Amino acid sequence: MPPIEEPPRVLSIQSHVAYGHVGNDAAMLPLQMLGIEPVAVHTVQFSNHTGYGEFKGQVFTAAHVQDVLDGLRARGVLERCMAVLSGYLGDAGVGEAIVSAVQEVRGARLRALYLCDPVMGDVGRGLFVRPGIPEFLRRRALSQASVITPNHYEFELLHGGGPLATVDATIAAARSLLGQMHDAASALIVITSLRTDDLPQDQLATLAVNAGSAWMVQTPFVDLQPLPNGMGDVFSAVLLGRLIRGEAVPDALSSAVSTLYALVSRTRPGQRDLPLVACREQLTHPGQRFAARLWQVG
Secondary structure, three states, X not given: OOOOOOOOEEEEEEXXXXXXXXXXXXXXXXXXXOOOEEEEEEEEEEEEOHHHOOOOEEEOOHHHHHHHHHHHHHOOOHHHEEEEEEOOOOOHHHHHHHHHHHHHHHHHOOOOEEEEOOOOEEOOOEEOOOOOHHHHXXXXXXXXXXXXXXXXXXXXXXXXXXXXXXXXXXXXXXXXHHOOOXXXXXXXXXXXXXXXXOOOOOEEEEEEEOOOOEEEEEEEOOOOOOOOEOHHHHHHHHHHHHHHOOOOHHHHHHHHHHHHHHHHXXXXXXXXXXXXXXXXXXXXXXXXXXXXXXXXXX
16 A cells, blocks of 8 residues: 555644534634644633633643643654644734744745634624733734734734724725835735624625735624634634645635534524534535625725
């Protein structure tokens, strides 16, 4: 038999829960279903995510995360990773360990992607991360990121220019932010849950912007109360997996949005997690496809 080709590896540095689907526990199955080997480094270990209320467990220190990375380094794993994925940060010290890992991965693979989901807050909930995290994301993570996936609220925080009321204003703000990212010519900003005054309120929009183009995907708004946790983690994992697999930006965007819509629309009211395992076929073949349309700035 011919040797089996080694799958692409992604270093995923995120939270871990024993019960539920957030952080690494939301990202690993999508990556695996797309034929990618995740190398998961946990920043916390909790019994469950906060959507279930009380939880037990520990937030790992930056020294702990660095120790795990040292063990991977000794096995030659970091140099074999094609990309790095990060989400919620417990503290800025862990963020510095992630930045260091990104730089090391790029030392072996110059074109390695770093997808940073800059988790900070959301409309209604406001800011929910520790002090220092927003500043770290603006000043350190952004400069290393190939792709960022903020929601509308988080993008306005990163941009720092106040509320964005139109799609064209959002695209202009994104273009100004691209210059602060790693390799601005190929950098990508994907803004989820975009709700501007010029978009229909019964639709949910996702906007992707790079140096040359902007694309939008719109889906029906699914009114679930409460929304399941881990949606952004799944979206980022699918988007990164599709990009690693060589899909063009509009195709990868369409795939990620269509997958998330399929999972959300199959979530029972009151359920706190996406049905990742029960509906795992949606990770590779979403039942309904929403096209990414080129947006012409007016």
